[in-house]
Amino acid sequence: MKTIYEIDFSALSADEKMEFMDDLRDAMKISFQEKTFPVELLAHTLIFTRWWNSYKYMAPNEPTPEILGTAIELLWDFQEGKCSLDVFTRFQQSFSDATLEIWAGDDGGLNEDSESKAFYLKHFYKWEARSYNVFLYNLCTVPEEAVAQDFTWDAVEGVIDGDIGDTMIDFFESVYKNDSNGYYASEWERREKETYNTPTFARVISLLQQDMRTALEDVPLPELRMQYQNEYLFSPEESAKISDYR
Numbered sequence: 017m018k019t020i021y022e023i024d025f026s027a028l029s030a031d032e033k034m035e036f037m038d039d040l041r042d043a044m045k046i047s048f049q050e051k052t053f054p055v056e057l058l059a060h061t062l063i064f065t066r067w068w069n070s071y072k073y074m075a076p077n078e079p080t081p082e083i084l085g086t087a088i089e090l091l092w093d094f095q096e097g098k099c100s101l102d103v104f105t106r107f108q109q110s111f112s113d114a115t116l117e118i119w120a121g122d123d124g125g126l127n128e129d130s131e132s133k134a135f136y137l138k139h140f141y142k143w144e145a146r147s148y149n150v151f152l153y154n155l156c157t158v159p160e161e162a163v164a165q166d167f168t169w170d171a172v173e174g175v176i177d178g179d180i181g182d183t184m185i186d187f188f189e190s191v192y193k194n195d196s197n198g199y200y201a202s203e204w205e206r207r208e209k210e211t212y213n214t215p216t217f218a219r220v221i222s223l224l225q226q227d228m229r230t231a232l233e234d235v236p237l238p239e240l241r242m243q244y245q246n247e248y249l250f251s252p253e254e255s256a257k258i259s260d261y262r
Contacts, residue, residue, distance in 0.1 A: 019047035021228040025221040033212040034205075036221075040176070044169040044228075051232070054095065056167045058240075059231035060158050061091045063172055065244045066227060067151070073255035075147035083139040084148065087111060087155055094162070096237050101163075108159035110135035115156040118143050147258075150179040172224070180220055180249075181211050187258045188250075189214040223249060 020043040028036060036043075048056050068088050072080050090107055093099035113125030113132035118140060126133045145152075157171040185191060191210040194203055211217055230240070250258070 020044050021047060021225040023225075025225075026218045030209050030213045034209055037177070037181075037208070037212055041169050041173040044172060045167070047228070048167070048169075053165050055231055057091070057095060057162050058237075059228050060162075060167065060172065061088070061095065062227040062231055062240070062244060062247075063224060064088060064091070064155055064158060066223060066247045067175060067249050068155075069245070069247060070249040070252070070255045071148065071151055073252045074258040075145070076256060076259060078145045078147055081139075081143075081145045081148055081152070083111075084152065084155060086139075087159065091158065091162070092237070092241050096241070104159065105163050106131065108163050112156055112160055114140045115152055119149065119153050151175060154178070176220065176224070181208070181217065184250075184258055185211050185214060185216060188216040188254070220249065 020040070023036065025033065025036060048059065065088055068084060072085065087107075090099055090104065094101075094104045109125075109129065110132040113129060114136040117123045117126055117136060126136050154171040154174040157168075157174070161167045161171070186193060189211070191214065192203065192207045194207075199207065248255075
């Protein structure tokens with residue numbers, strides 16, 4: 017049985033692509049279940065670094081939330097031993113508490129933890145970056161699962177299906193879209209099938225698989241960190257086309 021990163025997504029039929037995406041999260045988890053925690057963490061870091069390199073050029077009419085870039089850099093620092101587990105765990109708690117308030121309006125963690133409250137006031141107060149909300153929510157999951165040393169791969173699937181496939185694809189491809197009354201189940205299935213069958217989405221999956229394979233290679237972390245400063249999901253020019261899509 018092939019791992020998720022060995023399958024040629026482009027060569028699949030439209031129905032097979034639907035099946036691939038339906039099984040994506042479980043297939044990613046199974047493909048890495050025999051790998052070590054550092055390998056899984058590195059895979060997530062590579063994937064989210066690539067994505068952030070493109071996200072920060074999107075939605076030019078909204079402020080770019082620099083805290084997201086800070087979170088990415090801390091993932092690298094933690095793996096390189098430049099950030100202790102205690103410091104990383106403290107950041108994760110504050111980041112999670114602040115994200116929960118932005119995402120769900122739940123300020124319980126902020127009220128119970130003064131450090132989280134101060135963190136929120138510094139980095140999230142008057143949040144005006146709605147186009148980044150899905151990315152924020154899923155990126156927040158990575159430090160949480162890193163601290164727990166238990167990766168579900170929900171975060172990776174969340175961005176691919178919750179942002180890239182659902183909304184970004186419309187800036188590059190003509191796929192079925194219903195802006196009036198929402199989607200019936202059959203309409204949504206049609207949209208998904210058309211989305212997954214586009215060249216742009218095939219490129220998204222190919223880059224995801226490339227990052228997974230890279231995580232399995234024995235490349236020194238400082239070298240990878242330098243390399244991934246210039247790895248993109250969409251080029252800066254392409255990303256600039258994605259404007260205020262929430």
